[in-house]
Amino acid sequence: MNTETPAALVWFRRDLRAFDHAALSRALQTYTRVYCAFVFDADILEALEDRADRRVEFIWLSVKELDSALRQMGGGLIVRHGRACEELPRLARDLGVHAVFTNRDYEPQAIRRDASVAETLALSDIEFHLFKDQVIFERDEILSGSNRPYSVYTAYKNAWLKRLTDADLQMHPIAELAGNLALPPENTIPNLNALGFIGSDLARLDIKAGMSGAREAWGQFATRLVDYEETRNFPALDNTSRLGVHLRFGTLSIRTLARHVYYAAGKGTQVWLSELIWREFFQMILFHYPRVTQNAFRTEFDAIVWDDREDHFQAWCAGRTGYPIVDAAMRQLNQTGFMHNRLRMIAASFLVKDLHIHWLKGERYFARKLLDYDLASNNGNWQWAASTGCDAQPYFRIFNPITQSQRFDPEGVFIKRFIPELAGLETNVIHAPWQLLPIEQQACGVLLGRDYPMPIVDHEAARAKALALFKAVRADAA
Numbered sequence: 001m002n003t004e005t006p007a008a009l010v011w012f013r014r015d016l017r018a019f020d021h022a023a024l025s026r027a028l029q030t031y032t033r034v035y036c037a038f039v040f041d042a043d044i045l046e047a048l049e050d051r052a053d054r055r056v057e058f059i060w061l062s063v064k065e066l067d068s069a070l071r072q073m074g075g076g077l078i079v080r081h082g083r084a085c086e087e088l089p090r091l092a093r094d095l096g097v098h099a100v101f102t103n104r105d106y107e108p109q110a111i112r113r114d115a116s117v118a119e120t121l122a123l124s125d126i127e128f129h130l131f132k133d134q135v136i137f138e139r140d141e142i143l144s145g146s147n148r149p150y151s152v153y154t155a156y157k158n159a160w161l162k163r164l165t166d167a168d169l170q171m172h173p174i175a176e177l178a179g180n181l182a183l184p185p186e187n188t189i190p191n192l193n194a195l196g197f198i199g200s201d202l203a204r205l206d207i208k209a210g211m212s213g214a215r216e217a218w219g220q221f222a223t224r225l226v227d228y229e230e231t232r233n234f235p236a237l238d239n240t241s242r243l244g245v246h247l248r249f250g251t252l253s254i255r256t257l258a259r260h261v262y263y264a265a266g267k268g269t270q271v272w273l274s275e276l277i278w279r280e281f282f283q284m285i286l287f288h289y290p291r292v293t294q295n296a297f298r299t300e301f302d303a304i305v306w307d308d309r310e311d312h313f314q315a316w317c318a319g320r321t322g323y324p325i326v327d328a329a330m331r332q333l334n335q336t337g338f339m340h341n342r343l344r345m346i347a348a349s350f351l352v353k354d355l356h357i358h359w360l361k362g363e364r365y366f367a368r369k370l371l372d373y374d375l376a377s378n379n380g381n382w383q384w385a386a387s388t389g390c391d392a393q394p395y396f397r398i399f400n401p402i403t404q405s406q407r408f409d410p411e412g413v414f415i416k417r418f419i420p421e422l423a424g425l426e427t428n429v430i431h432a433p434w435q436l437l438p439i440e441q442q443a444c445g446v447l448l449g450r451d452y453p454m455p456i457v458d459h460e461a462a463r464a465k466a467l468a469l470f471k472a473v474r475a476d477a478a
């Protein structure tokens with residue numbers, strides 16, 4: 001193609017922004033002609049079950065906005081649809097670039113894909129450069145005194161904070177280098193139908209994609225950050241940032257967030273920074289222990305013989321277990337693609353320790369439904385809740401869904417939002433409605449077993465069985 005000056009190609013993936021972008025910045029510093037591309041990867045899209053998947057629409061909208069932003073700076077986005085491992089090298093060859101620049105992804109499948117792309121590019125003498133972008137510290141940057149990856153979060157967090165310097169929080173410049181952006185030879189973005197999808201309910205849910213959506217969500221949350229510590233555990237208050245999806249797709253930069261909270265004072269701020277560090281902890285764990293995608297981190301727990309009752313699993317998925325807090329949580333997930341963190345812990349614990357279903361089944365269900373689904377965080381947290389992970393909840397600590405409900409949704413406000421059939425119940429019975437006599441149920445306008453299910457298991461009995469299941473394999477392992 002055009003061979004006047006050496007050119008490079010920047011491959012966008014989970015970093016859909018035109019500012020503070022490590023790979024783009026480095027390419028613009030090194031080359032005077034820099035193309036930008038995004039590939040709707042058929043290997044990923046074809047595996048999705050839901051043709052109205054919210055994540056696909058979120059990405060599609062974000063890609064469109066990224067293209068506009070790049071065009072305003074004199075460039076633009078080349079957008080392809082196909083297997084990324086084939087499309088990307090083909091595009092690089094067609095453009096005649098010397099090098100491809102991209103930001104690192106730590107998921108096992110992505111690592112394999114990138115290795116294959118690097119190999120194919122090398123056949124055409126095209127360099128492949130990877131950069132750290134989606135985390136502050138990656139891979140081996142935070143290791144214990146014995147040069148091993150940490151498996152205890154607090155120790156990791158302390159080392160993370162100790163290592164942090166201003167330099168780690170610096171932005172990667174883009175705007176001042178934008179003169180090196182090249183106009184793309186083609187500039188069409190396939191519509192959702194061409195990708196095999198249809199529009200989702202993002203607009204109805206008022207979820208805004210792209211850099212502008214991230215900016216708005218962050219702007220709103222920044223003013224509430226000071227209350228984070230006190231409010232974060234109460235789903236009815238809905239006071240967490242909702243930035244998970246933006247962090248997942250890189251429509252904002254982790255450095256912007258970390259910079260803000262690191263230099264700000266206040267407990268809420270520091271607690272929120274700890275959450276961002278949890279995210280990095282699980283990315284690091286996934287990188288070092290890719291086996292966790294299929295196995296327990298603590299391998300002895302792979303031997304647990306789960307009940308795996310399909311009817312119980314279906315009841316959990318549908319929000320029909322008879323435990324209001326669990327059901328409200330699952331209905332929030334099904335209806336909105338989001339579930340509050342406290343509820344994720346309760347729902348996950350219930351699946352594993354009350355229904356005795358393999359944590360991987362729950363993890364896969366969340367993976368299908370969560371808008372902010374992220375393999376490292378989802379897997380790490382599921383293994384935490386199931387007590388199979390590193391630094392996990394001890395197996396004998398079993399959430400009681402009734403007391404959790406009383407503590408974190410005391411008035412039942414959240415429950416009633418997602419289970420309208422329980423709207424007539426008083427606060428004292430909303431957490432365990434089966435305690436009502438039939439005549440009392442009638443007075444509240446709900447008949448258990450007809451309008452809302454009776455509990456599918458008895459928590460105390462289920463708890464005892466969970467303890468026995470865990471103890472059995474611990475004894476075997478000893």
Ligand SMILES: Cc1cc2nc3c(=O)[nH]c(=O)nc-3n(C[C@H](O)[C@H](O)[C@H](O)COP(=O)(O)OP(=O)(O)OC[C@H]3O[C@@H](n4cnc5c(N)ncnc54)[C@H](O)[C@@H]3O)c2cc1C
Nearest residue numbers: 240241242243244275278279341344345373374377378381
């Ligand atoms: C069973 C289970 C599954 C989960 N699956 C996911 C997932 O697929 N993707 C995901 O991003 N988070 C997951 N989490 C972690 C957490 O629930 C979500 O990050 C959080 O609820 C997202 O809401 P928010 O953006 O308002 O978070 P905030 O409370 O505002 O936190 C800010 C950000 O910090 C990060 N963060 C917060 N808590 C955690 C945590 N425990 N572990 C890792 N990162 C964290 C997220 O990036 C989050 O967006 C899961 C938790 C559990 C218990």
